[in-house]
Amino acid sequence: MADTIISNHGSSEKGANPLPANSVIVVLGASGDLAKKKTFPALFGLYRYDLLPKNVKIVGYARSKIEEDDYKKRISAYIKVLDDKVKKQLEEFLSFNTYVSGQYDKDESFQVLTKHIEELEAGATEPHRLFYMALPPNVFTVVAQHLKRNSYPKNGGARIIIEKPFGHDLASSRELQTSLEPIWAEDEIFRIDHYLGKEMVKNILILRFGNEFLGASWNKNHISSVQITFKEPFGTEGRGGYFDQFGIIRDVMQNHLLQVLTMIAMERPVSFSAEDIRDEKVRVLRAMPIIDPKNVIIGQYDKSDDGTKPSYLDDETVPKDSRCATFAAIVTYIKNDRWDGVPFVLKAGKALDGAKVEVRVQFKDVTSGIFKDIPRNELVIRIQPSEAVYLKMNTKLPGLTTKTSVTELDLTYKNRFKDLHIPEAYESLILDAINGDHSNFVRDDELDASWKIFTPLLHYLDENTDIIPAKYPYGSRGPAFLDDFLASYGYVREQNGLYNWPHTSANGKL
Structure with missing residues (x-):
């Protein structure tokens, strides 16, 4: 593309040692x-x-x-x-x-x-x-x-x-680490979390630290909440026996979504070297308190409303009395100067209404005065499918009035970068391992810090047999009280129906 400026500022690890020929x-x-x-x-x-x-x-x-x-x-x-x-x-x-x-x-x-x-x-x-x-x-x-x-x-x-999985709680993770340490050096170990290889996750560093207009507003003074969402449109499909050992929190949230959170929240690293990047991620994790069960909701999918899709318990490989969560929404906080008081919502589930992984940064309301109930700005980073970054913004609706409309600054990858290959996550990460670049792999202290945050909650849910996940229909957005839960942390959904992505007509409809 003639108008694309490509700049490479050395994203490979300093001192990395690529595998030689004949490996x-x-x-x-x-x-x-x-x-x-x-x-x-x-x-x-x-x-x-x-x-x-x-x-x-x-x-x-x-x-x-x-x-x-x-x-x-x-x-x-x-x-x-x-x-x-x-x-x-x-x-x-x-x-x-x-x-x-x-x-x-x-x-x-x-x-x-x-x-x-x-x-x-x-x-x-x-x-x-x-x-x-x-x-x-x-x-x-x-x-x-x-x-x-x-x-x-x-x-x-x-x-x-x-x-992964690198254990199922802090103790088992440490046991695995202890068993590996005497035999393999830390710089020889590449713990793969494939979300760190996804194009849009790898783009977060550039997006955040390569754009001054974002950096200036990336803090508690301007941001109301951050949501990181993982949605799958299918259930366990006969493989629930394996999933039941872990549940959605261990399977997706403690690793994939938490890794994305650290990329969103970290401070600027001094270089692109692996240790500088991972040092900043660990600092985020160490600033996060253990998760309070009061800030958590869990669910388990039931039959679809029309009865055509089975419930989780209909899976013959799942114990009939299973309390395994197939959906969870968790609110956590980062106790540092940049983020103190901003809720970070991790939300993940199976058998939902679509396939989507995204980060949604919702900004605070504009100052009242000439505007009343004007929608909030949101920056959305869609990790999959159809990689995209778009900023929801307010503009004057064309015409003879001062009526406002919600539109977007839109970077949809398949439209903007038609001639460039977007690698699969595993391609990217295996190449990093070949090149000796640890930047997108999980370090031992990073793993330890992440389990410290989640283990008390996981043990609480495992041990309290009276806690039963809320049922939600297969193909829905999740438990019925999800919107009220999110609203209680200040999130405003759908901007009162005024916005549809990617294009809006004068009456607000596609």
């Missing part, structure tokens, strides 16, 4: 859903854009005994082949993918894996390996131990990517 990437849990749906499509995406190390080799490792041809069919099942060029690239990609079957708790199995890796490295004097653990958390520690003991290169280096 080996090992995907553990290669036959599982996560690897098939996310990891391998991301690796292929990086290959298409020539972002993998030169002469890289990729090894899949899992317990399943699979012939190599069948394995390659599996890992390409979720890769879209759009044309002959992509088909050829996929064939090339598969040519340097191999598979090893083995157990997760046997030294002999990892020794077989290591022998296979060494054959691929063809006598490299300083081999480097990246281990991606697309595995359930109950085997994290044992696999990490076996990798370090059997598969860590003697004269080179290695990195390990660990998927």
